[in-house]
Amino acid sequence: MRAVRWRKVFRDLVGHRFRTVLVVLSIATGIFAVGVVMGGRAILTREFDAEFATSQPKNAAYFTMPFDDQIVRRAAEYPGISAAQGRHSAGYRYTWSGSDAPRSLSVVAYKDYANITVERIVPEEVLSWPPHRGEIVLERAALQTGDYKIGDVLAVETRSGKTENLTVTGFAHDINAFPAQFVGGETGYVSFDTLPDIGAQESFNELLVSMKGANLTLREASLLAASLQRDVLEDSGVAVLGVNVPKPGSHFLGDIFKAVSLLLLALGLLSMLLSGFLVVNTVSALISQQIKQIGIMKAIGGRASQVTWMYLGMVAVYGVLAVILGVPAAQFAGKLFIEYAAGILNFRISSYAVPGWVTALEVVVGLIVPLLAAVVPIRLGTRTSVVRALTNTGVNSAKFGHGLVDRALGLLRGLPRPVALSLRNTFLRKGRLLMTLATLSLASGVVMSVFCVQASIEQSVDDLDAWWRYDAQIRYEQPVDRIGAERVAAGTSGVSAVESWIGAAAVLDRPDGTKNETLNILGMPYDTTFVGPKLLAGRWLEAGDKDAIVVNTDARKAEPSLDVGQRVSLEIGGETSTWHVVGVVTGQLSGPVIYADREVLGSFIGDQSVTQTLLKTETSDPLMQRAALDRAEARLDEGGYRVVGARTQAELRDSIANELGILVWFLWVMAVLLASVGIIGLTGTMSINVIESTREIGVMRAIGAQHISIYQIFITEGLTVGFMSWAIGAAIAYPMSTGLTSLLSGAIGIPLSYRFSWSGVVTWLGVIAVISFAASLAPAFRASQVSVRDAISYE
């Protein structure tokens, strides 16, 4: 550093350590937020896509009566099919030392684990792979619901009513399995020869196929799936119970993932904006603080360009320091964030390598943005004429007394002197106040919006309760006689009412000749008291309906032909019949459903047997409901009614809330990051104000101001900014959160109800009071340390 002017830059950086730290922190926060968010988003997307693609996702799944290798081979050779995989899959209930209540287990068996061609499974931590007879390897999402250990024994209830013990011998990862925490049941892999032990046949009952073609459309996939079903399965006499044709290339969590990724993008852009604000703020303050020195330098021969470069150099040093600090910090936190997110979404991260463009973006945010943000204030400062610079008093006191705000403040006569003084200070530095307010208001708006989105999600889940007027549901392995089963269930202690429904898979014959993936059709008494339908259009089922169906919004969204007044063709149990859509009700967060009268549906199928029984209980306590359900299940078992699924609505509600909770979790990450940027901004502004008011403070000390008055001044100022940003934030939270809610509901494909969170607004008021108090404490302390001597010698 030979040139003296650069020595001055260096001394200023070192001499004003507090300021340097503050500015570097502000910039580093921006880098951090952008790095974590954009990097996290890029890595999550990259790894998710990579893992999903290597898993060889299915294009269609058929749920069928038993079939053998012959069929799989024929399917694999079918034109347009790239791979076919047969497997056995069935639902069981099991008990385990880690859980009091029995849990659900989805058992999947492959004949040859070494050659899985569709939906590949990756063993992660296993004693033996593939599993031996009597062993089970759990899908690792199980670890999110319970503390499973290798060597644990799962007591599985077999079809014949016996209990078979399976030993956990490891954990595998299947990106295509529904994560345990969302479905309330674990998935486990067993060998084929274990199947007879648990009362199942050694045969396939699921056929998964993947299709050729990189840009397959859903329509193409549906058409191919339909012809394969006809030519291979049905041709060989294999009855198909259900078909699932997902949108090609999309994962079942894809929508949630898309929503998360969208949120992250929004957050990244916001944090970039906010950190830009912070930089403009601090640099303008820096310049206004140095304006006299700039005047002196120009008076002794410094050209504006030379002085400009000095300050740009200074900002560049801040930027470099921030990059050195922010980039590794972002990488570290980003890794934690990704690990956690990947855990929730159940996929593996094989590389944490940060993409080059993210690092480049971080450097841009750390170096280029501050330099660009600094150019204007620096140019303004260095262009100030020498007289103006030399006579500058720090604040433009001449203008005070003219503005509207100032006049309003003049009305606040009754305030204690230091409070009035600090309010005057707050408004004196209007530019800085505006920047700080903007930053903190945006952060407040986001935080309160997150509260509102959370409230909306809760509202949507609450709406489920309004729909479900029953407490528990029992599903049978085979359709059962309604009267008998209901008599057994109704006799259970704690159960107050029962009703049974017919559930079936329905395939919609689309007008264009394609078939859709399976919809569920439920037959219930038209005058049921077990659900409380919320009608959006048309009417509910009525007595005397012959071919009436009501669809939910999810069904209408999936199949636009399902709308009020439409006549549609449904294939149920192999028979095609025509139905008339009479109403649309709100969805229940669990996919497309069609409702029909039980008797009507029964006579269409030609069988009045029911597939599920619903219970109302005498209690509202979820645990007591669970107990009543367990008793009912035991009685049904005894009576020979084989139960495959039993769950309380409270449990279902929790698992849905869990799934939506992921979104809320990401939203909170977003809110906390933004709030931190806001807090650093406020602290920075307050500190700059202290530095700038050093002389003023010294003078006040000289005329006898106590510590307490000085604290009062700065804390009042901080609180004022805090409260103002709270008020502005609350005002923007409404449009922001309605937008966010509809964005989310669009992304996850589930209509969410909206609820404004007043409690969130009140909570944030408390939090922001504490935050602004804390943010002004350190600056206020520094102010109280100013001595009269410092103030007078201060330049």
Add this chain to the structure above:
Amino acid sequence: MSETATPDSVDSTLLRLRGVVKTYDSGDVPFTALKGIDLDVHTGEFVGIIGKSGSGKTTLINMITGIDHPTAGEIVIDGTPVHRLGENDLARWRGRTIGVVFQFFQLLPTLTVLENILLPMDFCHMWLPRERVERAMHLLEQVELADQAYKLPAALSGGQQQRAAIARALANDPPILAADEPTGNLDSKTADAVFGLFERLVEQHKTIIMVTHDNDMAKRVRRALHVTDGEITEERVYRPRHGA
């Protein structure tokens, strides 16, 4: 308005002001602080500007140093039409032509005394970098501050700071030194020392223009201009102390 005709030939005129008017617009009503100043200063002159507070002394010296622009009129210094220069050219020109000394010293607080003196050389690219320190030390010896070279300004007394500021004003060896109340903040003994320094500089053929309140000081300058309400109302020429 007073004409200040000088007996000397036009050629030796270093500094010439013609009809300089300065009107401030920043107040509620425009205020004319200089009402048409005409002034010629010759090389080697020691000029004192005296007048009551608010009479326009600072305004006048700011016109000469180019720190502020005149509303009307011409200022030609050493052949350069100062009133036509832009901020940038002005800064460069000023750095080499006029050393400015302020009432409140105005040393940069984070640079040592020596570095403060090196700064103008750095800005104006004067001398080779290795010659600079030597020259700065020489200047500090002249103002008797060589032993304070590595201290920060805050550690110096007021008189020492002002002498350091004078050394800085001389850094680029400008022909003219302009000082606005350089002794205004000093006790009479220290002020006397600073004044002595100026007198020695005049002997070295520097031209000095100094604003002062102090009537005693005013009597020691060779030429004293009285400013009243923005006009030069009186001019006194004293016999040089050391003879012609």
